[in-house]
Amino acid sequence: MARITLDHIRHAYGPNPTSDKDYALREVDHEWNDGGAYALLGPSGCGKTTLLNIISGLLQPSHGRILFDGKDVTNLPTQARNIAQVFQFPVIYDTMTVYDNLAFPLRNRGVAEPEVDRRVRDILEMIDLMPMARRKAQGLTADQKQKISLGRGLVRNDVNAILFDEPLTVIDPHMKWVLRSQLKRLHKQFGFTMVYVTHDQTEALTFADKVVVMYEGEIVQIGTPSELFERPSHTFVGYFIGSPGMNVLPAKLDGNRATVGGETLSLDYAPKTATGAKTELGIRPEFIRIGREGMPITINRVEDIGRQKIVRATFEGQPIAIVVTEDSEIPAEARVTFDPAAINIYANSWRVGREG
Numbered sequence: 001m002a003r004i005t006l007d008h009i010r011h012a013y014g015p016n017p018t019s020d021k022d023y024a025l026r027e028v029d030h031e032w033n034d035g036g037a038y039a040l041l042g043p044s045g046c047g048k049t050t051l052l053n054i055i056s057g058l059l060q061p062s063h064g065r066i067l068f069d070g071k072d073v074t075n076l077p078t079q080a081r082n083i084a085q086v087f088q089f090p091v092i093y094d095t096m097t098v099y100d101n102l103a104f105p106l107r108n109r110g111v112a113e114p115e116v117d118r119r120v121r122d123i124l125e126m127i128d129l130m131p132m133a134r135r136k137a138q139g140l141t142a143d144q145k146q147k148i149s150l151g152r153g154l155v156r157n158d159v160n161a162i163l164f165d166e167p168l169t170v171i172d173p174h175m176k177w178v179l180r181s182q183l184k185r186l187h188k189q190f191g192f193t194m195v196y197v198t199h200d201q202t203e204a205l206t207f208a209d210k211v212v213v214m215y216e217g218e219i220v221q222i223g224t225p226s227e228l229f230e231r232p233s234h235t236f237v238g239y240f241i242g243s244p245g246m247n248v249l250p251a252k253l254d255g256n257r258a259t260v261g262g263e264t265l266s267l268d269y270a271p272k273t274a275t276g277a278k279t280e281l282g283i284r285p286e287f288i289r290i291g292r293e294g295m296p297i298t299i300n301r302v303e304d305i306g307r308q309k310i311v312r313a314t315f316e317g318q319p320i321a322i323v324v325t326e327d328s329e330i331p332a333e334a335r336v337t338f339d340p341a342a343i344n345i346y347a348n349s350w351r352v353g354r355e356g
């Protein structure tokens with residue numbers, strides 16, 4: 001397995017790019033650890049597949065270099081990069097048996113038959129297809145075929161990285177959960193470097209130890225699930241992670257005070273922002289207390305979502321969401337307080353840290 005260095009990578013599909021808008025990837029400059037499980041998460045069109053294809057060698061970046069364990073592989077084709085890939089739709093040989101499909105990548109590299117057998121059996125157990133081992137892949141369901149594709153991605157233990165491009169799209173919801181957990185377990189056991197593309201936050205948060213959030217061709221944050229939840233680096237991460245997402249309210253700042261509409265709140269630090277920056281206050285719905293004390297709100301709607309309720313309200317002319325437990329009392333003249341430790345301040349959409 002390898003450490004992956006993305007050295008100032010930019011990519012434009014068209015010729016002669018002039019501005020940032022012409023780039024599908026604007027600037028990616030990061031180092032991903034050997035053995036890390038990374039999920040690339042972001043909305044459609046943000047550049048996830050472009051970045052994955054640059055790592056796999058299907059695409060040459062317009063600028064920058066890509067290195068595996070310090071070795072420049074930018075000009076190497078996919079076959080020479082020694083990676084395994086699992087795509088959205090099954091890529092298998094219909095006329096081969098399930099067993100032979102899984103054995104193929106190993107036999108192709110001259111692995112001895114007893115070792116092939118040991119590894120194929122391990123994978124068959126994992127993907128739960130042992131009873132089908134001797135059947136032709138033809139005639140299996142889309143679900144089962146995709147499990148074979150996953151198995152083929154995992155069967156070799158000598159690859160630099162395993163790349164997954166939305167591999168669970170065709171898998172039914174229950175099986176999705178099972179396969180995701182198995183992937184996570186395998187990762188712990190074997191320490192593969194894994195890069196997993198998805199636009200589904202649950203999938204990213206359960207699979208990865210580091211989630212790479214992309215937005216408009218940029219990586220806006222790489223963090224653990226709790227870092228993304230507690231300290232979103234960019235307002236987009238705040239909106240995108242969490243359900244409902246973070247409340248982002250226009251705020252005027254003065255030392256350690258923030259004013260939203262006519263209400264002034266005390267912060268537990270004094271954010272430093274450049275003059276003229278667009279400043280906003282971010283607070284997750286889970287960290288707003290509702291009761292008879294604090295700042296007045298107007299409640300518009302209460303949604304029951306099982307163990308919790310989402311209160312949709314208006315605060316100083318802005319829509320906000322508040323998450324409370326199902327047994328919480330919501331007074332008619334409701335008021336709110338924000339937990340100061342959970343407030344994030346943003347200048348031009350980027351978080352202004354306590355350290356800054």
Ligand SMILES: Nc1ncnc2c1ncn2[C@@H]1O[C@H](COP(=O)(O)OP(=O)(O)OP(=O)(O)O)[C@@H](O)[C@H]1O
Pocket residue numbers: 013014024042043044045046047048049050051199
């Ligand atoms: N072959 C191509 N030629 C021109 N533009 C492209 C090409 N492939 C992608 N793009 C553009 O590059 C941008 C990034 O696309 P990309 O497919 O990497 O996004 P994505 O995050 O993977 O989206 P999705 O989740 O829909 O697959 C988009 O604006 C897309 O329209």
